[in-house]
Amino acid sequence: MEQIEDKAPEGAGPGYKHGGAGWMTTRVDALLDWGRRNSLWPMPFGTACCAIEMMATLCSRYDLSRFGSEVIRFSPRQSDLMIVSGRISIKMMPVLIEIYNQMPEPKWTISMGACASSGGVFDTYTLVQGVDQFIPVDVYIPGCPPRPESLVDAVMMIQEKIKRGEKQTKVYDRTTHPLDFQPVALVSGAAQADPELTGTRHTLPPKDVETEAEKKTE
Amino acid sequence: MAVDFAALQATVRERFAEQVLDWTEFRRQACLHLRRERVVDVMRFLRDDASTRFAMLSDVTAIDLLKHPEADKWPERFAVVYQLYSLEHNARLQVKAYVPEVPCETPSVTELWSAANWGEREVYDMYGIRFTGHPDLRRILMPDTYEGYPLRKDYPLKGRGERDNFPKYTEIPEEGRGGRA
Numbered sequence: 001m002e003q004i005e006d007k008a009p010e011g012a013g014p015g016y017k018h019g020g021a022g023w024m025t026t027r028v029d030a031l032l033d034w035g036r037r038n039s040l041w042p043m044p045f046g047t048a049c050c051a052i053e054m055m056a057t058l059c060s061r062y063d064l065s066r067f068g069s070e071v072i073r074f075s076p077r078q079s080d081l082m083i084v085s086g087r088i089s090i091k092m093m094p095v096l097i098e099i100y101n102q103m104p105e106p107k108w109t110i111s112m113g114a115c116a117s118s119g120g121v122f123d124t125y126t127l128v129q130g131v132d133q134f135i136p137v138d139v140y141i142p143g144c145p146p147r148p149e150s151l152v153d154a155v156m157m158i159q160e161k162i163k164r165g166e167k168q169t170k171v172y173d174r175t176t177h178p179l180d181f182q183p184v185a186l187v188s189g190a191a192q193a194d195p196e197l198t199g200t201r202h203t204l205p206p207k208d209v210e211t212e213a214e215k216k217t218e
Numbered sequence: 219m220a221v222d223f224a225a226l227q228a229t230v231r232e233r234f235a236e237q238v239l240d241w242t243e244f245r246r247q248a249c250l251h252l253r254r255e256r257v258v259d260v261m262r263f264l265r266d267d268a269s270t271r272f273a274m275l276s277d278v279t280a281i282d283l284l285k286h287p288e289a290d291k292w293p294e295r296f297a298v299v300y301q302l303y304s305l306e307h308n309a310r311l312q313v314k315a316y317v318p319e320v321p322c323e324t325p326s327v328t329e330l331w332s333a334a335n336w337g338e339r340e341v342y343d344m345y346g347i348r349f350t351g352h353p354d355l356r357r358i359l360m361p362d363t364y365e366g367y368p369l370r371k372d373y374p375l376k377g378r379g380e381r382d383n384f385p386k387y388t389e390i391p392e393e394g395r396g397g398r399a
Contacts, residue, residue, distance in 0.1 A: 090381050091361045125368045125377025126360065 029165065036080065036106070037162035038068035040155065043079035043103060045096060048086030050113040050145040057148035069155050076102040081158060083151075084137075085112035087120070088128045100135050106167040110154050111137040114144045138166075221270055221309040223248045229269075234260050239293065239316070249312040254298070254324040257315045261327050264302060264311065272302035272311055275327070278337030280345045281314075284371040294318040296347055300327070300334075317347050326352040344369035 046054055057064050064070055073079040076099045088096055100109070111131055114120035117140045119129035131137065138161060139154045227241045230250065237260055240251035252260055264272045281297045283289045294316035302311045317324045326349035328334045338349045339358040346367035349355055357364065364380060366373060 124375055125373070125380060128381060 033162050033165060037159040039071070040069040040081045040108075040158065041071045041073050041079040042069060042081040042083050042155075043076050043099070044072055044074070044083050044085070045099065046083075046085045047088065047092065048113075048115060048145075050085035050116070053145045053148055054083060054085050054112065054151060057151045062148040062152065064152060064155065067152060067155055067159070076100070077104065079103055080107045081110065081155075082107065082135075083110045083112055084116040084131050084135075085145075087115040087122060088131055089126050090128055091126075093128050093131075093134060096131065097134055108138045108158050108161065108167075109135060110139045110141065110151075110158065112141045112151060112154070113146055114142065117142070120144060221304060221307045221311075223309075223311075226270060230260070230263075233263065247310065247312060249314060252313060252315045254315040254317055257313075258325045258327055258330065261300070261313070261330055264313070265330055270304060270309075270311075271306040272304045272309075274303040274305055275331035275333045275337075276301040276303050276310075278327075278334050278341060280317075280341045280347060280369075282345060282369065282371045292316065296322065296345060298324055298341060298347060322346055323348040323350050325350055326355075328352055343367070346370065 044051065044054060046052075056062060058070070058072060069081070076082075080103065082100055082103060084096065100107075111117045115122060115127070116131050117137075119127050121144075123129070128134070132140075139157050141150045141154050143150055223243075227248075227250075231238050231241070234252075234256065237253050237256050238250065239253060242249045242251065250260075264270050277300075279299050279301075281299060283292050283295055283297065286292075289295075296317040296319070297314045298317055300313040300315070302313060304310070315324055324347060326334065326338055328338065328349075329351070335352070335354070336358060338352055339355060341347050342349065342352075342355055343357045343359050344367055356362070360368070366378060366380075368377070
């Protein structure tokens with residue numbers, strides 16, 4: 001953006017008035033990005049203690065609104081910055097992706113804390129090891145949990161990204177990942193002998209998606 | 219008016235001689251060890267008898283004794299643990315019912331305490347112990363498509379690939395997109 005000072009035209013009388021900058025030239029993109037980066041509406045996806053730090057960041061002591069990002073929206077339709085703060089289990093991940101896809105574009109994502117970024121200390125059977133496997137992430141915040149300054153810094157990094165005109169270009173669609181793993185037999189073995197026990201009422205959906213191996217052979 | 223645990227032990231041993239395996243006390247916490255077959259009858263007695271009145275079921279959980287250093291002391295692999303509380307007498311009692319690996323089932327106590335409903339569902343979800351007579355026995359914590367019982371000791375901590383293989387969204391390559399880019 002550049003500003004051009006309004007000068008009095010030649011021959012204008014003493015009654016000519018102007019209030020400084022009367023007009024400016026810019027690109028529409030730059031103007032929109034200027035608006036976007038100074039009015040980020042975050043969608044808080046808080047599932048754990050990182051969300052408590054996020055609340056602290058929004059409150060008066062750290063006051064994220066000083067940086068143009070105060071309007072927390074709990075509706076994805078009205079927000080453009082998703083802050084994933086906390087552990088995401090494999091039961092929660094489809095919900096997260098649904099909400100992410102409901103956000104209008106352009107949109108940006110912050111992965112806040114160790115759990116959202118990598119699973120953290122929870123290297124267990126139920127936890128997604130990093131949300132970036134499933135949704136695009138712009139800024140990662142390390143820490144367990146990160147301090148509010150880190151979140152403020154991340155928001156400012158997002159603003160820098162918007163200033164550079166960087167937008168998420170990946171488009172995600174709901175498809176089913178090929179369920180190509182085979183459950184390993186239980187160690188004790190006795191449970192295997194009981195078909196009632198192993199064949200529980202909850203089984204995986206039918207394998208109707210071709211696996212990577214099948215694709216390669218074709 | 220407290221519960222006389224010595225008298226209670228004698229009464230229970232007399233009335234349910236076949237069912238009582240053991241009675242232990244640890245730091246003044248009494249624990250009744252039972253066979254699982256008539257657990258509902260014993261529990262009904264504990265709930266309704268005037269000398270006990272364990273009207274409140276605080277918790278239902280389970281123990282997997284596989285590879286436990288003292289596993290040979292216990293008759294079966296699993297123990298379902300009921301924590302009872304008597305509001306009238308301000309007393310607590312722990313009841314353990316031992317469940318074998320095959321068939322991995324035990325009677326449900328939902329007819330005595332409604333609070334057992336979700337607790338037993340959690341035990342079923344995590345240990346695979348089925349409660350016969352439960353009105354709605356299905357998973358409560360893990361996704362419905364999940365296979366296996368993650369709190370069993372022979373279940374790998376990192377799972378069996380579930381966290382990398384579940385229905386999810388995948389990226390559409392640029393050339394495959396319809397509509398606006």
